[in-house]
Amino acid sequence: MDYLLLGFLTGLSLILAIGAQNIFVIEQGLKKQYVFLVCLICSISDLILIFLGIFLFQYFGNFFNPSLEFILNILLLVFLAYFIYGKISFKNNKISFSKKIKKISISNITTKTLAFTYLNPHVYSDTVFFLGNFSKNFLLIDKFYFGIGASIASFIFFFILGYSSKLLSNHLQSDQIWKRINLFIIIFMSIIALYILIEILNFF
Numbered sequence: 001m002d003y004l005l006l007g008f009l010t011g012l013s014l015i016l017a018i019g020a021q022n023i024f025v026i027e028q029g030l031k032k033q034y035v036f037l038v039c040l041i042c043s044i045s046d047l048i049l050i051f052l053g054i055f056l057f058q059y060f061g062n063f064f065n066p067s068l069e070f071i072l073n074i075l076l077l078v079f080l081a082y083f084i085y086g087k088i089s090f091k092n093n094k095i096s097f098s099k100k101i102k103k104i105s106i107s108n109i110t111t112k113t114l115a116f117t118y119l120n121p122h123v124y125s126d127t128v129f130f131l132g133n134f135s136k137n138f139l140l141i142d143k144f145y146f147g148i149g150a151s152i153a154s155f156i157f158f159f160i161l162g163y164s165s166k167l168l169s170n171h172l173q174s175d176q177i178w179k180r181i182n183l184f185i186i187i188f189m190s191i192i193a194l195y196i197l198i199e200i201l202n203f204f
Helices: 002-015 020-031 035-055 057-063 066-087 106-118 121-134 140-169 175-203
Strands: none
Touching: 002 035, 002 121, 002 140, 020 035, 020 106, 020 140, 020 175, 035 106, 035 121, 035 140, 066 121, 066 175, 121 140
């Protein structure tokens, strides 16, 4: 049980950092759009990556190299650029965001959620490499408890994040508030994109 708690606290401390994936979950919660599906995909993805790191750390340690991280950074930057562009409307030189949410298919939202999860190199560094390295000397049974604890933290975090945002959306009836939320998303995603760009340039 000590390792279950250790895994929970360690996983929670890593996932609390605000990132592109978390912002995406918050936005879907505010839109009341496939909240359960988005939270479930993020949680299961974390579970998979956590246990990959715990049990296959040596394998990934041999194959994960700066070149692979560089490729993932390129893909993430392209995806973020496309996402940011989709948030900006040049009509009347204003940012367009409305409470009238456009319909989106399950396949589309699934693809977006997977992209925000698996195209982010920091997801791998936090789950696969940090947790894998941290637990590499644990006994087998302790690895299980540690991984379960970290996975529980992810499930709790994402579902609270998504559904608390959904609950909050009931109080967001002003177009100005929605525009500010969208502006915040654009600025924050742009900062992340800039950070990724710097990492790409540092590769050379």
